[in-house]
Amino acid sequence: MKKFLKILTGIVASVFIIMIARAMASTPNLENYIAHSSSEYSFQYPSTWFVNDTPSGVRSFVSTTITNYDEAFYGSINNKPDYTTLSKITIVKLPKDKNQSFSAWLDAYIALGKADWGTTVLSAEPISVDGYDAMLHTEQLGSLPSPVVYIHKGNFVYIVIGGAFDEKLNAVFYQLVETFHFNS
């Protein structure tokens, strides 16, 4: 019996060691994800990452940022990080005229980004997010090909913009989109 308990304790300890190792790895695994709920939507993100909802009263199209670094710290030009280690996912909420179709809105939006930033759509695929019509793009955003999901809900389009210099961390983006749902 004692021998059995000793073996069991060893197994449990090994599992813990594996879990800790996974938490420290650059690519989080599913068991390290936790839920975040804002006033409008919920999603899962790695427990070691930072989530910031834009406070009410601040006029910004960005509603949530999810980063593997503390933006408050790197927000100062005095703290210069190695940007190639950083990942950021941005959730944006933009209005859409009720008479405008989702595809027309999307065309106009892409044209707007192309004018100043040369944004190009590398691939486009219709998908569904939480039952709503959505488009999954891969867009060339500056120096990175980045996944972008556009979700059409009523008179708004919610955009989830992924981006990481380490492409493996884009897995976080897809987990976030898969678990994304509106609270109402």
Add this chain to the structure above:
Amino acid sequence: MRTFSYHKTLFVVIASFLSLFVFHNALASQYLTLPLNPASTTIVVNSIFDHTAPGSSADGNVTRFDGAVGLLANGDCAPSNSLGEYYTQPGGGECLVYDGHNGIDYSASIGTDVLAAAPGTAEEYFTNCGGNTVRLQHTGEGHSTLYAHLSQFLFSIGASVDRSEVFALSGNTAGMGCSTGPHLHFGVIDGFSTVSSNRIDPYGWSGTTTDPWPYNQGYLWTTNPPSLTPPVIYVSGTISQDTTWESGNVYVIQSSVTVSASTTLTIKPGVVVKFNSGAMYVFGTLDAQGVATNTIYFTSLQDDSVAGDTNGDGSVTTPAQSDYYGIFVYDTGTATINQARLRYGGKFSNDAGGLFNGVLRLGGGTATVTNSVINKNNYGVYQKGGSITILRSSIYNNSNYGIYNVSLSIANAINNYWGHASGPYHPTLNPNGTGDIVSNDVDFIPWLTKNPTPIGSGGQCPPTGCP
């Protein structure tokens, strides 16, 4: 052969016609001031406007306004960030940043004040690469300026923003490959269409070769190097048709300006009027109405504390009372002044109208002054005729009288602050007053015990009195 000639001629005609639209090389005015405040932010340009294919994908060439060229063939200064930063010489030289950039990037911590580079009307939008973006439309110039990666917009769509007004806070919004750190992207658009108008370099083109980007409009900053110093417009003579002095400009009155009868001079919020030594004579209408956040100044050309060192003499001269005469209102004249500062005037004159001293002088007509500051003059107001009403204003630190009235009417000056809670000094009506002196026939009771026109960003004058 004949067909060829016809086509050739047609081509030349069409090309000439199109060139009017495509190769728009007319030089614009120098109207831009810095979008960040150098008093609170170190101005560092991280990235320049690339004259070779700005706004498009990398072409292995970064060309600066002065003709300096960085080439991928010379070496990428920072290959890890993929932006395209190239050396000007093989393996070294200057590092020009970055390939395809169509604006100017300034270092700016998140939350840094972003200033309007010129007066304009705001439009806000978002793009995946620019993040929160504001376009200010400068209708009179035919241009727009663009501010990207903002963390916050402080106004709303359609708002009018004045020169150097803080309208947004900088940030790091955008996709990860577009904004790798907090900064302000500042761009200039030749037109008002975000989608189709060309981007231009506010530094123009000073290279010895042909500008690779054929839309040069010249150097657009008001000063070289760029600063917060606004454009200076020199005025004198008679204004005989309705005229508007625009926000953000400095108007220097060389000798004197006369607003003729039946003519209106409108002075917009934020205008700074500097007098060399002369006066403004108002026979028509002077409409000078600032707002609380953007006041109008009437001051001396030697006053460097507002709109900078306009006379360019450094600290050689300093302003003082009686540097210039002031604003004269005559029989047919009307002056409406709100949220303004009138200082360093009141120079003695003895002309056809007789003796005058105040920075605001009435020989007749009507003057209404509200929410303003009249200080550091010889006399504040000198009334010999007409009628004047001054309300919710501060009249203090004038060398002689705050208001001197020798007209047949009573000057209405209730609810003003006179530089001290005890009110203005009048030998019989308020002998204990320690504020500015008032003459007879000035209705000054009640007065305010605190300054209603905060100095600078806010607050009252210290207990010792207003500066």
